[in-house]
Amino acid sequence: MNVQEIMNSLEAKHPGEKEYLQAVHEVLESVKDLYNENPQYQAAKIIERVVEPDRILTFKVSWLDDKGEVQVNLGYRIQFNGAIGPYKGGLRFHPSVNLSILKFLGFEQIFKNALTTLPMGGGKGGSDFNPKGKSDAEIMRFCQAFMLELWQLIGPDTDVPAGDIGVGGREIGYLYGMYKKLAKEHTGVLTGKGSGWGGSLMRPEATGYGDVYFAQEMLATKGDSFKGKIVAISGFGNVAWGAAQKATELGAKVVAISGPDGYVHIPNGMTNEMIDYMLELRASNNDIVAPMAQEFQGVTFHAGKKPWELKVDIALPCATQNELNGPDAQKLVDNGCILVGEGANMPSTEEAIDIFLKNKILFSPGKASNAGGVATSGLEMSQNSARYNWSAEEVDAKLHRIMKDIHAACVKYGTQPDGYVNYVKGANIAGFVKVADAMLDLGVI
Numbered sequence: 001m002n003v004q005e006i007m008n009s010l011e012a013k014h015p016g017e018k019e020y021l022q023a024v025h026e027v028l029e030s031v032k033d034l035y036n037e038n039p040q041y042q043a044a045k046i047i048e049r050v051v052e053p054d055r056i057l058t059f060k061v062s063w064l065d066d067k068g069e070v071q072v073n074l075g076y077r078i079q080f081n082g083a084i085g086p087y088k089g090g091l092r093f094h095p096s097v098n099l100s101i102l103k104f105l106g107f108e109q110i111f112k113n114a115l116t117t118l119p120m121g122g123g124k125g126g127s128d129f130n131p132k133g134k135s136d137a138e139i140m141r142f143c144q145a146f147m148l149e150l151w152q153l154i155g156p157d158t159d160v161p162a163g164d165i166g167v168g169g170r171e172i173g174y175l176y177g178m179y180k181k182l183a184k185e186h187t188g189v190l191t192g193k194g195s196g197w198g199g200s201l202m203r204p205e206a207t208g209y210g211d212v213y214f215a216q217e218m219l220a221t222k223g224d225s226f227k228g229k230i231v232a233i234s235g236f237g238n239v240a241w242g243a244a245q246k247a248t249e250l251g252a253k254v255v256a257i258s259g260p261d262g263y264v265h266i267p268n269g270m271t272n273e274m275i276d277y278m279l280e281l282r283a284s285n286n287d288i289v290a291p292m293a294q295e296f297q298g299v300t301f302h303a304g305k306k307p308w309e310l311k312v313d314i315a316l317p318c319a320t321q322n323e324l325n326g327p328d329a330q331k332l333v334d335n336g337c338i339l340v341g342e343g344a345n346m347p348s349t350e351e352a353i354d355i356f357l358k359n360k361i362l363f364s365p366g367k368a369s370n371a372g373g374v375a376t377s378g379l380e381m382s383q384n385s386a387r388y389n390w391s392a393e394e395v396d397a398k399l400h401r402i403m404k405d406i407h408a409a410c411v412k413y414g415t416q417p418d419g420y421v422n423y424v425k426g427a428n429i430a431g432f433v434k435v436a437d438a439m440l441d442l443g444v445i
């Protein structure tokens with residue numbers, strides 16, 4: 001394989017899809033040597049097949065707002081690769097959503113899901129709908145209209161959506177309600193459901209907890225732990241709160257969280273009371289962090305700034321793609337940061353990753369360290385199929401085990417001759433080998 005040639009051909013076919021091309025480029029760079037040493041992969045054209053989605057479904061979503069006005073949004077579902085199991089991946093509702101962003105997320109999801117050790121293929125979907133400022137009734141009508149189109153494309157053994165940015169427990173409820181009415185069945189067609197109607201305990205906190213469990217494993221390779229560490233977290237949503245809670249529980253001091261408006265500095269570390277307040281702010285559909293500074297003494301708000309300018313030991317980017325760039329990375333490294341654990345999908349730019357790897361700090365890519373969310377979705381699917389519920393302790397123990405296994409797979413495939421673990425390479429190769437081998441077994445389909 002010649003990476004440049006493949007990238008040139010993809011750029012010509014999919015001009016301007018920069019996030020998708022960025023995600024593909026990273027994986028190709030990691031797997032090129034392995035690929036070139038395995039003629040069976042080349043003969044089956046695994047790369048040419050894995051970079052294109054199995055199918056992309058787009059649809060129109062028309063709905064009525066509270067004023068009785070007609071609103072029109074775009075809806076998507078990308079069924080990217082189903083070699084190892086049903087398509088699986090979240091739905092994102094955010095005004096920035098476009099094909100490039102959903103294709104990058106769907107592509108990453110293939111390898112992430114393979115890393116979880118569970119049988120799940122990769123998919124992603126969403127809409128350019130903006131939940132901000134919408135009433136509960138508007139959210140419900142939008143979710144119902146979205147599902148009216150989506151329901152025929154999904155199923156518990158074919159394609160199982162879940163949440164992502166802008167889609168949490170409330171949205172999954174409205175989506176599931178409409179699916180159930182149309183399909184006349186009560187199955188595990190969506191994950192992230194409420195625990196009283198088929199959801200798994202621990203799913204809400206799983207991504208953030210998993211991110212911290214993975215970081216714990218990385219620290220352990222250096223004989224280190226979270227105890228006494230200073231941590232900065234970006235984002236203010238599903239992933240960020242779980243990470244803040246678990247890191248605090250393990251003895252770290254979480255000194256920053258952020259929203260699209262800026263970050264808050266919490267010199268004495270986040271408390272449970274602050275986490276509860278952050279969740280309240282989020283629930284009000286008003287996801288700015290500034291009010292934290294008015295509510296709590298000693299907390300300061302830094303408008304338009306990112307938390308990466310702080311002197312911290314550990315950085316956990318948990319907001320969105322490309323939120324941590326080259327200069328941010330350099331600042332973190334210069335300030336002595338020893339670990340960056342991605343909770344979001346592709347939050348670090350290529351330039352930022354190069355800086356982390358060059359300086360040989362502990363760096364985990366999202367497809368490894370945020371896999372705890374989808375892994376727990378997989379556990380929810382198992383519980384739904386078995387018509388059974390595990391306790392929170394049982395789910396947490398399984399999640400912890402999975403994160404340790406993903407870490408071990410990254411170490412296996414990513415350890416360099418000098419002993420440094422390149423987790424980017426490790427995660428990409430481990431995920432790729434599993435999917436590529438399944439594609440070989442299944443023939444040209």
Ligand code: NDP
Pocket residue numbers: 094163164165166167168207234235236237238239240258259260261287318319320321323343344345370371373374
């Ligand atoms: P949420 O919607 O709960 O939270 C995301 C938050 O980050 C929003 O408040 C958003 O605000 C904010 N945000 C967006 N851009 C920035 C920015 N530049 N700086 C700071 N904050 C920002 O989403 P999730 O927590 O679910 O998702 C966060 C990330 O984690 C995404 O990359 C997602 O793909 C990934 N992820 C999520 C999983 C899950 O289980 N939910 C699993 C694995 C990965 P606004 O809406 O105003 O832009």
Ligand code: 2IT
Pocket residue numbers: 088089090091112160161162163164165191345370371373374375377
């Ligand atoms: O990016 C992700 O892994 C998610 N948004 C979770 C997907 C899922 O199916 O739980």
